[in-house]
Amino acid sequence: MPGKRSSRGSAKGRAARKSLSIGGWLAVLTTAAVIGTSLTAYAAYYDIYGNIDQQNIDTDAFGDRPSRVEGALNIMVIGSDVRTGENAKYGEAEGERPDSLIIAHISPNKGRATLVNLPRDLLVDLPACEPNGDKPGMSAQRAMINTPMSLGGIQCQWKAVEHITGIHIDHFVSVDFTGFKGIVNSVGGVRMCIPEPIDDDKAKLHLEAGEQVLEGEEALGYMRSRYAQGDGTDTDRIKRQQEFLGAMLNQVMGGKVLSSPSNLTSFLGSVTETMTTDDELTLDVMSDLAVAMREVDLGNINFVTAPNGQAPDDENRLALSEPKASQLFETIAKDESISGDDGGSGKDGGGEGGGSGGGDKKEKVAPSEISVEVLNGKGTPGLADQVGQWLTTEGFQVANTGNPLEIPAQTTIYYGPGKKAHAQALADEAVNATVAESPNLGDTVQLVLAQDWEGFTSNAGSSSSGPGGVDGTTAAEAKQKCG
The missing domain is CATH 3.40.630.190 (LCP protein)
Structure with a gap:
């Protein structure tokens, strides 16, 4: 897959x-x-x-x-x-x-x-x-x-x-x-x-x-x-x-x-x-x-x-x-608030190695060391481009964006031999991403987006001011001063 x-x-x-x-x-x-x-x-x-x-x-x-x-x-x-x-x-x-x-x-x-x-x-x-x-x-x-x-x-x-x-x-x-x-x-x-x-x-x-x-x-x-x-x-x-x-x-x-x-x-x-x-x-x-x-x-x-x-x-x-x-x-x-309950404090597990807590020692991998391909899932046309743009601004090396031949049921980051730490470092930036091994991958990890995608844990990239990570801002955040 x-x-x-x-x-x-x-x-x-x-x-x-x-x-x-x-x-x-x-x-x-x-x-x-x-x-x-x-x-x-x-x-x-x-x-x-x-x-x-x-x-x-x-x-x-x-x-x-x-x-x-x-x-x-x-x-x-x-x-x-x-x-x-x-x-x-x-x-x-x-x-x-x-x-x-x-x-x-x-x-x-x-x-x-x-x-x-x-x-x-x-x-x-x-x-x-x-x-x-x-x-x-x-x-x-x-x-x-x-x-x-x-x-x-x-x-x-x-x-x-x-x-x-x-x-x-x-x-x-x-x-x-x-x-x-x-x-x-x-x-x-x-x-x-x-x-x-x-x-x-x-x-x-x-x-x-x-x-x-x-x-x-x-x-x-x-x-x-x-x-x-x-x-x-x-x-x-x-x-x-x-x-x-x-x-x-x-x-x-x-x-x-x-x-x-x-x-x-x-x-x-x-x-x-x-x-x-x-x-x-x-x-x-x-x-x-x-x-x-x-x-x-x-x-x-x-x-x-x-x-x-x-x-x-x-x-x-x-x-x-x-x-x-x-x-x-x-x-x-329905005249409901677009903020919803999006202000959570992080991930709940997130699959293999999910979450940032716990006592397991994890290898630290910098974003500049991570090459990632971002792929759209079913019902997320064009989302890969948006996610890829944010990852680029955060220092990740985005190798490509596009569409997978097969789509997982939930957002998944696949990694090849020796790249588990790279996949987990990327998963730590996401609200809900599972990591899974794929022997046919090389040095580039693969982020495949599904309909459960909820954005990033950082407000700078999650666009989480709306339901499901809607892109936006508020008037209070628009005060324009450099530096």
């Missing part, structure tokens, strides 16, 4: 895309706007609210819908890639699609909020949509998650998100990216730590390393930049965008924006000038939500990405990783 591999999967093999990606920053508009509108005693806020373009969404046409949980609110946040008007200078694109797509789950009674990023490259099974205005509609099909908006408008996109996630959507907010620069400037720019110099002509971004305040075009370029930072994948860019959003939210909630009527007016004016919502997201709804949410701790505002990996039928696209994606969606749909 171990030692055999069928094919290599690489997140870096995805084709280059021309569309912009401003990512998670859009979700801040929902949170900041509803907090700001608690000061509705100022007549100016009613004028600002009048800037918002509103649409009627016929949710009755959806048929059966997911159940709604009283006291919670789910807002579909769309970053539109429309290229008309002022957006035309950022390139050409046919129609209009979500360049970023987020479910903002707001639970004021429980004092928390969760923003779930749905990567645009996800291949999903989409429901049929009727024609809508100048949109032709579409038949049920398997396509990218942002396809419905171009064929059936926001109403079709709304229906599709509910169908895919099982989460009841209450409202939507859509903003095009030309207003982003004004929004960032209205809060005085966003302070970020740039670990390495960035030289990205495509994003028109050239930054030195170090702590600095990003404004206007630089901020937009940072959110667009993909291939000049990290591993060049869209999922890696989403992480940076979530960090930017968290840093921005820290400034909005902890700075002078909310304490000064003039600053707040400027900020909300920038937000609403390019905003579209459904006509049921009224000023009263925003205000009521603001009153309930204004005391929420930044540590209870979570940013997560729907678990995903390389699509088995298209190496240039993503697929939801099951069962983790469904577990996350169900948690949100």
Whole structure:
């Protein structure tokens, strides 16, 4: 069984895309706007609210819908890639699609909020949509998650998100990216730590390393930049965008924006000038939500990405990783905490030699001495790439990632002659990994991931802020300072 591999999967093999990606920053508009509108005693806020373009969404046409949980609110946040008007200078694109797509789950009674990023490259099974205005509609099909908006408008996109996630959507907010620069400037720019110099002509971004305040075009370029930072994948860019959003939210909630009527007016004016919502997201709804949410701790505002990996039928696209994606969606749909019981203190045995305690003397092996091949198991498409990336950052020598020919029932680390200590050192980094000998292996140990994978014992790599190791962070962790 171990030692055999069928094919290599690489997140870096995805084709280059021309569309912009401003990512998670859009979700801040929902949170900041509803907090700001608690000061509705100022007549100016009613004028600002009048800037918002509103649409009627016929949710009755959806048929059966997911159940709604009283006291919670789910807002579909769309970053539109429309290229008309002022957006035309950022390139050409046919129609209009979500360049970023987020479910903002707001639970004021429980004092928390969760923003779930749905990567645009996800291949999903989409429901049929009727024609809508100048949109032709579409038949049920398997396509990218942002396809419905171009064929059936926001109403079709709304229906599709509910169908895919099982989460009841209450409202939507859509903003095009030309207003982003004004929004960032209205809060005085966003302070970020740039670990390495960035030289990205495509994003028109050239930054030195170090702590600095990003404004206007630089901020937009940072959110667009993909291939000049990290591993060049869209999922890696989403992480940076979530960090930017968290840093921005820290400034909005902890700075002078909310304490000064003039600053707040400027900020909300920038937000609403390019905003579209459904006509049921009224000023009263925003205000009521603001009153309930204004005391929420930044540590209870979570940013997560729907678990995903390389699509088995298209190496240039993503697929939801099951069962983790469904577990996350169900948690949100039920208005439960994504933290769960993930904060355990280590492993329970973990198979042969499992656990770090006990009196047995173990050979210490440094990560740099361990060569490991990381392989996907059933129901974990693309997870090997994510795990491999973390192991690399921790100093392990990742020889390869891909898919095994045969899959064990539980996550297993296989080792060849003389490499038991290497396998056990790797197992010590995992929450639940069994080690087993495989005589046909050489110097490289083999980590085969199964559906029971729970991540790493270190929070730096486990992405354990959500159920089953969901990738994400909190607003409190996004304070950007170098060193």
